[in-house]
Amino acid sequence: MTPRRLLLAGLALVAIAPSPGFAASSPVEVRDAWCRAAPVGALAGGCFVTLTARADDRLVAVETPAADHGEIHTMSMTDGVMRMRRLIDGLDLPAGKAVALRPGAEHLMIIGPKAPLAAGGTVRLTLRFAKAPPAVVTAPVRSAPTPGAMSGMGHH
Numbered sequence: 001m002t003p004r005r006l007l008l009a010g011l012a013l014v015a016i017a018p019s020p021g022f023a024a025s026s027p028v029e030v031r032d033a034w035c036r037a038a039p040v041g042a043l044a045g046g047c048f049v050t051l052t053a054r055a056d057d058r059l060v061a062v063e064t065p066a067a068d069h070g071e072i073h074t075m076s077m078t079d080g081v082m083r084m085r086r087l088i089d090g091l092d093l094p095a096g097k098a099v100a101l102r103p104g105a106e107h108l109m110i111i112g113p114k115a116p117l118a119a120g121g122t123v124r125l126t127l128r129f130a131k132a133p134p135a136v137v138t139a140p141v142r143s144a145p146t147p148g149a150m151s152g153m154g155h156h
Contacts, residue, residue, distance in 0.1 A: 026132070026133075026135065027053065027054050027055065027057065027129070027131070027132035027133070028051055028052065028053045028054070028057060028093065028127075028129055028132045028135055029051070029052040029053075029054075030049060030050075030051060030127065030135045030137050031049070031050045031051075031052075032048075032049060032050045033047065033048070033049040033125065033137045033138075033139035033140075034047065034048055034049075034139050034140050034141070034142050035047040035048070035110070035117055035123045035139045035140070035141045035142070036048075036103070036117070036141070036142065036144050037117050037118060037119040037141050037142060037143050037144050038113065038116065038117040038144070039116070040116045041116075042113065042116070042117070043111070043112065044067075044109050044110065044111045044112070044113070045067070045109070045110050045113055045117045045123075046103065046107050046108065046109060046110075047062075047101075047107065047108040047109075047110060047123060047125060047139055048100075048101050048102050048103065048107055048108070049101050049108070049125075049127075049137065049139070050098050050099065050100045050101070051093055051098070051099050051101070051127075052093075052096065052097065052098045052099070053093035053094070053095055053096075053097075053129075053132065054095065054096070055095045055131070056092075056093070056094055056095045057093045057095075057129050057130055057131045057132050058089075058090045058091065058092055058093060058129060058130040058131075059072060059090050059091040059093060059127060059128070059129055060072075060089075060090035060128050060129060060130050061090070061127075061128040062108045062110075062125055062126070062127055062128070063125070063126040063128065064110050064123055064124060064125050064126065065114075065124060066110060066113060066114055066115065066117075066123045066124065067110035067111055067112050067113045067114060068111055068112030068114075069110075069111050069112065070108060070109065070110050070111065070125070071086050071087075071108070071109045071111060072086065072087045072090055072091050072106070072107075072108060072109075073085065073086055073087060073106070073107055073108070073109050074087055074091075074105065074106045074107075075104055075105055075106075075107075082104075086109075087106070090130065091106055093129070108125065110123065117141050118141060119141055119142060119143040120140075120141065121140075121141040122138050122139060122140055122141060123138070123139045123141060124136065124137075124138050124139075125137050125138075125139055
């Protein structure tokens with residue numbers, strides 16, 4: 001191979017290789033994903049993430065090999081009681097607006113964990129959108145907050 005062809009081949013590889021900026025050019029930016037540690041025997045676990053869509057979109061599903069299935073949930077206060085409900089139609093992602101899925105608000109539930117969600121572990125999540133291609137993220141499992149730090153949080 002001539003030096004010129006070798007240089008062109010190298011430049012072509014650099015041009016198509018993923019870079020740190022690659023994720024930022026995705027239709028939906030996925031940041032700060034994490035899952036809360038849960039005790040052995042827990043029937044579900046919560047995961048959290050911040051999503052920013054370049055154009056209006058909707059988070060419609062979450063899948064994980066770490067559990068039987070995933071769901072999108074919201075929390076709301078009704079008559080002084082915090083209630084959790086499934087968002088069957090998904091969650092709107094307005095263009096350019098960061099949507100934080102966090103404890104006490106919209107969040108992801110993984111139902112039927114196949115192994116305990118232990119601090120220091122990870123959970124692979126596939127986020128499915130109405131328009132954008134799926135996004136796969138590996139979320140670290142973090143310790144649950146100390147009792148009282150999340151007062152008002154309901155149980156699933």
